[in-house]
Amino acid sequence: MKKINLILLTALNFILIGCSTQSNQTTRIDPKKIHELDANYGIEDLHIFTNSMMQSMLRSPLFKTDKINIFIGNIQLGKGITEHIDIKLLQNSIQNNLLNSTKVNISSKQNLPQYYLLSGSIHAIKKDTLNRLDNYYLFTLNLTDNQTSIIKWSDEKEIRKVVFK
Amino acid sequence: MYQENSNTQYNTIRWNANDLKELSKQMINSILSSSKIDFSKKSIYSFGKIRNDSYDHIDTQALIHKISTALIKSTKMNITNNPNKSHYIFEGKISSILKQNQQSQDMFFSFNLILTQQKTKKIIWSHDIEIRKVYKRNLLDW
Secondary structure, eight states, rough: HHHHHHHHHHHHHHHHHHHHHHTTTOOHHHTTOOOSSSOOOOOHHHHHHHHHHHHHHTTTTGGSSEEEEEEEEEEETTTOOOOOOOOOHHHHHHEEEHHHHHHHHEEEHHHHHHHEEEEEEEEEEEEEESSSEEEEEEOOOOOOOOOOOOOOEEEEEEEEEEEEE | OSSSEEESOOOOOOHHHHHHHHHHHHHHHHHHHHHOOOOOOOOOOOEEEEESSSSSSSOOHHHHHHHHHHHHTTTSSSEEEEGOOOSSEEEEEEEEEEEEOEEEEEEEEEEEEEEETTTOOOEEEEEEEEEEEEEEGGGGGG
16 A cells, blocks of 8 residues: 555656646747737837838838948937837847848948938837736838938838737 | 737827827828928928927827828928928927816817928928817726
């Protein structure tokens, strides 16, 4: 009887360890996969924004002729942003996409006679009501001619996330 | 639930994304259909301050960016972020009136935008957009 109890107890232990290992497992997933944990800004939004802006930018007449010079400027955060957004990560993502397009020269200094300043902003309007979280993000990006100060290309991307409580 | 394209389904009595989209859309249409604004591309336009005189925390820069992005995409106007290099400047304000009792709330937003010639300080164009929202408490909520 005691032996059977011991075997049963040992088996139960293994089962419990197995279950706990399953529930606490960390797995790697594709960085581009949509895996939402909450309604805040996430890596998915960075990808959506970058892809959308790149598609729009490369369709612009600015990119039809020779390679253009671009200086990556600042992306401002609006008042409604409550979480930490890594602007540098966003700038690097845009820069890498531009370089891969082979249609631009990226300058690290604003010392060329003619270039386009890439700048932008992220704004958010967040609502926290009784039954839902409603987060709206507005990404805007511009290319400004440094000689004329005229904005030659601009586009926006809206993202809205709703979480029901 | 995740929505990539914002829609008007979820509304609140206070300022929200739907109001931002509606006010900017109507103002953009008004600007682009105006006969008083010079679309010859000889003029350069910029945006000054949009004052928030309303009850709510409104990021008026978001409104400016939505409008200026649409105007640039239309290719009908030259827009600059540098007011010193512009011939004309857009400025405005948002105000609101909120009324409420135990049964309902009534929110009215007004967005006024004017276009001034920098050199002469003459007001070339002006437009008002109004939004009104009503919230009625469900009797069963009591």
